[in-house]
Amino acid sequence: MLSVKGLRANVGDKEILKGLDLEIGPGEVHAIMGPNGSGKSTLSHVLSGRDGYTVTAGSATFEGHDLLELEPEERAQLGLFLAFQYPVELPGVNNTYFLKAALNSLRKARGEPELDAVAFLRLIKEKLKILHLDDSLLKRAVNAGFSGGEKKRNEIFQMALLEPKFAILDETDSGLDIDALRVVAEGVNALRSPERSMIVVTHYQRLLDYIQPDYVHVLAHGRIIRSGGKELALELEEKGYGWIDAELAA
Amino acid sequence: MTGASAVEDIVKSEYEHGFTTQIESDTLPPGLDEEVVRAISQRKGEPEFMTEQRLKAYRHWLTMREPEWAAVDYPRIDFQAISYYSAPKRPEDMPKSLDEIDPLLLETYNKLGIPIEEQKALAGIAVDAVFDSVSVATTFRATLAEAGVIFCSISEALHDYPELVKPYLGTVVPYTDNFYACLNAAVFSDGTFVYVPKGVRCPMELSTYFRINARNTGQFERTLIVAEAGSYVSYLEGCTAPQRDENQLHAAVVELIAMEDAEIKYSTVQNWYPGDAQGVGGIYNFVTKRGDCRGARSKISWTQVETGSAITWKYPSCILRGDGSVGEFYSVAVTKGRQQADTGTKMIHIGKNTSSTIVSKGISAGEGRQTYRGLVRIGQRAEGARNHTQCDSLLIGDRCAANTVPYIEVKNPSAKMEHEATTSKISDDQLFYCRSRGLTEEDAVSMIVNGFCKEVFNELPMEFAVEAQKLLSISLEGAVG
Numbered sequence: 001m002l003s004v005k006g007l008r009a010n011v012g013d014k015e016i017l018k019g020l021d022l023e024i025g026p027g028e029v030h031a032i033m034g035p036n037g038s039g040k041s042t043l044s045h046v047l048s049g050r051d052g053y054t055v056t057a058g059s060a061t062f063e064g065h066d067l068l069e070l071e072p073e074e075r076a077q078l079g080l081f082l083a084f085q086y087p088v089e090l091p092g093v094n095n096t097y098f099l100k101a102a103l104n105s106l107r108k109a110r111g112e113p114e115l116d117a118v119a120f121l122r123l124i125k126e127k128l129k130i131l132h133l134d135d136s137l138l139k140r141a142v143n144a145g146f147s148g149g150e151k152k153r154n155e156i157f158q159m160a161l162l163e164p165k166f167a168i169l170d171e172t173d174s175g176l177d178i179d180a181l182r183v184v185a186e187g188v189n190a191l192r193s194p195e196r197s198m199i200v201v202t203h204y205q206r207l208l209d210y211i212q213p214d215y216v217h218v219l220a221h222g223r224i225i226r227s228g229g230k231e232l233a234l235e236l237e238e239k240g241y242g243w244i245d246a247e248l249a250a
Numbered sequence: 251m252t253g254a255s256a257v258e259d260i261v262k263s264e265y266e267h268g269f270t271t272q273i274e275s276d277t278l279p280p281g282l283d284e285e286v287v288r289a290i291s292q293r294k295g296e297p298e299f300m301t302e303q304r305l306k307a308y309r310h311w312l313t314m315r316e317p318e319w320a321a322v323d324y325p326r327i328d329f330q331a332i333s334y335y336s337a338p339k340r341p342e343d344m345p346k347s348l349d350e351i352d353p354l355l356l357e358t359y360n361k362l363g364i365p366i367e368e369q370k371a372l373a374g375i376a377v378d379a380v381f382d383s384v385s386v387a388t389t390f391r392a393t394l395a396e397a398g399v400i401f402c403s404i405s406e407a408l409h410d411y412p413e414l415v416k417p418y419l420g421t422v423v424p425y426t427d428n429f430y431a432c433l434n435a436a437v438f439s440d441g442t443f444v445y446v447p448k449g450v451r452c453p454m455e456l457s458t459y460f461r462i463n464a465r466n467t468g469q470f471e472r473t474l475i476v477a478e479a480g481s482y483v484s485y486l487e488g489c490t491a492p493q494r495d496e497n498q499l500h501a502a503v504v505e506l507i508a509m510e511d512a513e514i515k516y517s518t519v520q521n522w523y524p525g526d527a528q529g530v531g532g533i534y535n536f537v538t539k540r541g542d543c544r545g546a547r548s549k550i551s552w553t554q555v556e557t558g559s560a561i562t563w564k565y566p567s568c569i570l571r572g573d574g575s576v577g578e579f580y581s582v583a584v585t586k587g588r589q590q591a592d593t594g595t596k597m598i599h600i601g602k603n604t605s606s607t608i609v610s611k612g613i614s615a616g617e618g619r620q621t622y623r624g625l626v627r628i629g630q631r632a633e634g635a636r637n638h639t640q641c642d643s644l645l646i647g648d649r650c651a652a653n654t655v656p657y658i659e660v661k662n663p664s665a666k667m668e669h670e671a672t673t674s675k676i677s678d679d680q681l682f683y684c685r686s687r688g689l690t691e692e693d694a695v696s697m698i699v700n701g702f703c704k705e706v707f708n709e710l711p712m713e714f715a716v717e718a719q720k721l722l723s724i725s726l727e728g729a730v731g
Contacts, residue, residue, distance in 0.1 A: 050686075051682065072685035073685045076685070076686055076687060082686050084683065084686075087683070088677075088683035089680075090683070090698060090701055092705070093698065093700070093704075098687075103688075105689050105690070
């Protein structure tokens with residue numbers, strides 16, 4: 001589904017990703033763990049098309065499309081979704097209105113009919129139910145004045161509504177207390193399906209107590225240095241990230 | 251015959267003559283002197299007092315100097331090169347077809363979904379029949395007459411109700427007020443008169459759109475709205491479609507008077523031609539708008555969406571004279587391309603427990619330049635006055651500019667004043683966030699800008715708000731990138 005090969009990317013003159021390989025099949029959930037500054041967020045941003053990164057080598061294809069050639073909205077239209085580490089506030093823009101515009105813009109691009117207000121509200125109600133959320137967030141402006149937990153929940157809600165084929169959760173657990181973490185993780189689990197793949201980027205193992213990944217990768221110094229099953233996450237939890245440098249130095 | 255039914259009769263009798271003012275057949279040569287002022291008054295068949303007022307204004311104007319304090323640049327206007335009275339253009343002098351009109355303008359019309367016949371009228375092309383709105387207008391007038399509301403051109407009003415016009419005209423904006431208001435007082439061409447009798451709630455939003463003739467009276471327009479005690483009226487001015495006009499200088503004067511417990515809501519969507527990409531040919535819009543909350547607990551609310559004109563110089567203001575009166579100013583101003591705007595408001599608190607609210611949203615894109623200029627004055631006697639001002643600027647791109655110049659004068663220690671101001675740019679983060687959800691960059695910009703303006707759009711009557719949002723989106727297309 002997603003195939004990343006030898007990906008190198010710079011921020012300014014500084015190389016952050018240094019030849020990254022990643023293969024993700026349909027329905028798979030991959031966790032990417034790593035210390036601060038290892039390139040986790042850069043990977044998320046490069047895959048979703050954020051400005052400010054220069055890809056110097058390698059490729060990223062999604063269902064046969066060259067991702068790196070596409071604008072962010074085109075990637076979204078193909079079914080890619082990024083849950084932001086720091087969701088952005090849009091003052092004055094009503095959350096429901098924003099979601100309707102986003103969904104209809106995706107539907108339009110895919111040649112599907114746009115949803116009218118009634119159909120859209122029905123859909124929203126259905127999704128709220130799945131995620132056990134109330135509708136209080138919908139009446140407010142997008143992320144404006146939201147608490148950290150509300151912002152992350154709103155991201156997951158957007159994901160539920162936009163139904164991406166491929167979601168990248170960029171440090172979705174950061175800044176969440178344990179209760180909020182559970183709510184968000186349950187939401188993510190409710191959205192797992194054989195057709196939907198995910199990358200879960202995280203610094204800590206604790207998120208993976210709730211979202212059980214199929215594979216775990218360790219990202220360090222811009223490359224994936226180890227891959228394994230979910231037991232790798234536990235090993236990291238135990239040893240910390242210190243051993244990586246030791247191992248690389250050896 | 252009671253007073254109310256007398257007014258009704260007068261209003262009704264008007265309909266027999268139809269809805270149009272008389273069309274004069276001649277045009278005065280360019281230039282301005284006392285003869286020209288007299289000639290204007292004469293051609294309009296005005297009462298003697300009006301001729302005298304015009305002459306007084308003209309004589310005073312000669313002693314005045316063009317204001318230079320606004321943060322706008324334009325070549326000096328040659329006031330002797332302007333024709334101050336022109337009959338509607340003859341068809342042979344007008345553009346013959348849409349082919350002769352700026353294609354960008356036509357593109358905008360199409361985006362707004364304006365029918366082709368209406369496009370022609372807006373672009374100043376000779377059309378045989380102007381719309382089918384005459385019947386609409388007739389129904390409209392009948393409803394108003396029933397309520398006793400007078401809504402007509404100021405020329406008609408001077409003819410037919412001089413006793414209603416004379417005590418009010420020039421009492422809010424005296425001819426001595428400022429250079430352009432003074433010029434207007436001397437040479438005003440036409441405009442609108444609204445009179446809402448005591449205790450009457452005007453049954454509909456009054457819109458110049460229904461006054462077909464208003465289309466030809468743009469240059470020196472004069473509007474007077476009088477709301478008697480306990481009445482309410484909402485007035486909509488302008489049109490979202492960009493309007494072209496051969497006259498480059500527009501110096502309108504609007505006076506609002508609200509008596510005890512009366513409320514006037516005045517909404518404007520101004521979208522005069524801003525000129526071509528270099529700013530050539532755009533309208534200079536130098537307007538004096540002022541409301542007088544004359545009675546206790548009266549309320550005047552200005553809402554404006556300013557997207558057009560090459561230069562805008564405009565400060566809709568409120569004089570809060572009556573105790574407990576309320577003034578509001580909600581504004582969205584957009585400058586893009588080479589547009590310049592120096593706009594804001596004045597809230598003059600005179601009465602006790604008066605309150606005012608100012609919400610100004612300025613958006614600059616391209617090489618647009620914009621200044622918010624506002625004055626809040628709390629007089630000595632204005633015990634318990636309150637003001638809240640919020641002044642936000644949004645910049646798009648890195649060649650535009652926004653200034654905020656708030657003046658605050660407080661002479662009563664019990665006043666409560668709040669002032670908030672922000673300047674922001676549409677951030678790359680915001681754009682990326684929207685785009686990653688599938689929105690195009692243009693949709694994202696329009697969504698963010700509309701969100702920024704929401705507090706003001708909420709104040710507009712419903713249909714106007716929808717149109718204003720659409721207009722804003724179109725105005726800012728291609729502003730980023």
